[in-house]
Amino acid sequence: DAALTQAVPDILEDAENALPIALKQALAVSYDLYKTQCDAKAQLHKQVEAITKQNESCQRLMALEGVGPITAIELLSFLGNTSQFSDARGAAACAGVTPTQHS
Structure with a gap:
């Protein structure tokens, strides 16, 4: 530039x-x-x-390694209400960033 x-x-x-x-x-x-x-x-x-x-949910998502502002907003818009997940693993499985949830 x-x-x-x-x-x-x-x-x-x-x-x-x-x-x-x-x-x-x-x-x-x-x-x-x-x-x-x-x-x-x-x-x-x-x-x-x-x-x-x-946005508190975005802040929590951005605390994860490799998640910046744009990815946090994208994940939040995909996941919707994050309180529906008991833990981050469930949210990650829903978003397709882990193989499956086995709980």
């Missing part, structure tokens, strides 16, 4: 490079779209972080 965000403006501002104007214009439009998508992604990431910080 850093190399791209530095290189593209340099390319667009370089009047001496041999790029045709049409290509520079297309690159400028593409770069603007890229920046817009990066900004939107950052906004969504902040929203996901805020949701997981406010």
